[in-house]
Amino acid sequence: MRFKIELGDNDIKALVYSGPRDVRVKNVTDAKIERPTDVLVRITSSNICGSDLHMYEGRTDMEEGKVLGHENLGPAVEVGEAVDRIKVGDWVCLPFNVACGFCKNCEAGLTGACLTSNPGTAGAAYGFAGMGPYSGGQAEYLRVPYADFNCLKLPDDAQEKENDYVMLADIFPTGWHATELAGVKPGESVVIYGCGPVGLMAAHAAMIKGASKVMIVDPHPDRLALAEDIGAIAVDYSKGSACIKAFSETDFTEDLKKFDVPTLVLHGDDDQIVPIGAAALHSSKLVRNATLKIYAGAPHGLAYTHNDQLNVDLLAFLKTEELSR
Ligand SMILES: [Zn+2]
Ligand SMILES: [Zn+2]
Numbered sequence: 001m002r003f004k005i006e007l008g009d010n011d012i013k014a015l016v017y018s019g020p021r022d023v024r025v026k027n028v029t030d031a032k033i034e035r036p037t038d039v040l041v042r043i044t045s046s047n048i049c050g051s052d053l054h055m056y057e058g059r060t061d062m063e064e065g066k067v068l069g070h071e072n073l074g075p076a077v078e079v080g081e082a083v084d085r086i087k088v089g090d091w092v093c094l095p096f097n098v099a100c101g102f103c104k105n106c107e108a109g110l111t112g113a114c115l116t117s118n119p120g121t122a123g124a125a126y127g128f129a130g131m132g133p134y135s136g137g138q139a140e141y142l143r144v145p146y147a148d149f150n151c152l153k154l155p156d157d158a159q160e161k162e163n164d165y166v167m168l169a170d171i172f173p174t175g176w177h178a179t180e181l182a183g184v185k186p187g188e189s190v191v192i193y194g195c196g197p198v199g200l201m202a203a204h205a206a207m208i209k210g211a212s213k214v215m216i217v218d219p220h221p222d223r224l225a226l227a228e229d230i231g232a233i234a235v236d237y238s239k240g241s242a243c244i245k246a247f248s249e250t251d252f253t254e255d256l257k258k259f260d261v262p263t264l265v266l267h268g269d270d271d272q273i274v275p276i277g278a279a280a281l282h283s284s285k286l287v288r289n290a291t292l293k294i295y296a297g298a299p300h301g302l303a304y305t306h307n308d309q310l311n312v313d314l315l316a317f318l319k320t321e322e323l324s325r
Contacts, residue, residue: 014067014139020058031141036082039147045166046137047071060129070096070126071169072137091158092151096170098124101149175201186210195223203232
């Protein structure tokens with residue numbers, strides 16, 4: 001059974017992209033079951049993502065009228081006839097990618113490049129430019145395609161802990177994935193550039209993986225305070241070279257001698273990203289020799305930081321005699 005605010009004929013409220021830097025809560029056509037493999041979810045939590053800024057700031061070809069929101073959670077309120085695993089009343093969290101679960105890429109675990117959900121290209125997502133026709137969840141209701149595959153069914157405490165569980169839609173796996181790609185191992189030292197939500201989640205993930213020392217670099221004192229709250233070492237780069245400071249916290253030189261250098265995890269901040277010249281990094285001997293592991297910008301695997309000075313420092317650091325031996 002569905003409960004909703006009466007707005008008129010089949011309308012729900014949703015956050016609609018209306019042009020660059022112009023989003024509005026509007027009445028839109030209600031979400032509905034379109035295929036037997038769909039479920040409808042009453043959205044109770046939907047995060048605003050840094051990736052929403054790509055659309056909000058007009059950097060994409062997002063069509064006006066599209067509903068934003070790809071980090072969604074709530075109870076299932078209607079279930080398509082072919083859905084087996086999800087029942088009405090189940091609380092679910094939805095990964096931001098829409099994936100079929102049965103194409104070649106999905107079967108290989110590459111659900112972000114699903115070949116079925118967005119025909120003609122690879123990869124689909126809710127409320128996202130170029131990622132298929134799917135409406136976002138910053139709305140009262142959301143249609144979830146291929147629901148048996150896409151719904152993460154939550155335990156009994158879902159409602160009580162929804163602010164935690166909604167992190168599973170994107171932000172926590174993104175931080176976790178950064179540490180996966182960087183190959184963080186127990187006992188290693190980790191430096192994370194950027195202390196926004198993804199940076200914090202990467203720090204948390206590195207700690208779960210047993211990193212001995214987790215440093216996190218940012219100029220914002222409020223963010224750094226959060227980092228310290230979760231047990232990371234805060235490095236304020238507005239007070240000097242963050243690279244040198246961060247590395248001075250490690251036994252970098254000693255580690256290097258053993259070919260066991262710290263893992264470096266980078267994450268940019270959407271409003272400040274400056275491509276680092278990944279080529280410069282890749283051409284450094286360290287990276288070629290894979291003794292320094294660099295990761296940033298979760299889905300793309302490119303290395304960048306969000307600050308010119310930091311890039312200069314980082315490149316200078318990587319090019320020092322000592323490191324390029
Ligand atoms: Zn997101
Ligand atoms: Zn697929």
